[in-house]
Amino acid sequence: MEGPPGAMFQIGMLVLNVVFVFVYVLFRQGIPGKNAAVKGLVFGLCVWAVGTLPGMLAIHTFMTVASTVVVYWTISGLVDALLKGLIVALIYGE
Numbered sequence: 001m002e003g004p005p006g007a008m009f010q011i012g013m014l015v016l017n018v019v020f021v022f023v024y025v026l027f028r029q030g031i032p033g034k035n036a037a038v039k040g041l042v043f044g045l046c047v048w049a050v051g052t053l054p055g056m057l058a059i060h061t062f063m064t065v066a067s068t069v070v071v072y073w074t075i076s077g078l079v080d081a082l083l084k085g086l087i088v089a090l091i092y093g094e
Contacts, residue, residue, distance in 0.1 A: 024089070024092070027043070045078075056077070
C-alpha cells in the first residue's frame with residue numbers, strides 16, 4: 001500500500017486506540033474504582049501490565065538495547081496507558 005511515510009503506523013495506532021476504547025467499554029462495569037477517573041487509571045494500569053511489560057521484558061532479554069532506554073520506554077508506556085485510560089473513562093463516565 002502506497003502512501004506518505006508513516007501513514008501505516010498512524011493507521012495502526014488509530015486501530016489500536018479504537019480497540020482500547022472498545023475493551024474499556026466492554027469491561028467498565030467490572031473495573032474496580034469509586035469513580036470514572038479511578039476506573040480509567042486502573043484500566044490503564046492493567047493494559048500496561050499486560051501489554052507493555054511483557055514487550056519490554058522481551059526487548060531487554062532478546063535485543064541489544066540499553067537498559068536505560070528500556071526503562072524510559074516502560075515508564076513512557078505507563079504514562080501513555082494511564083492517560084488513555086483516564087481520558088476514555090472521563091468521556092464515558094461511570
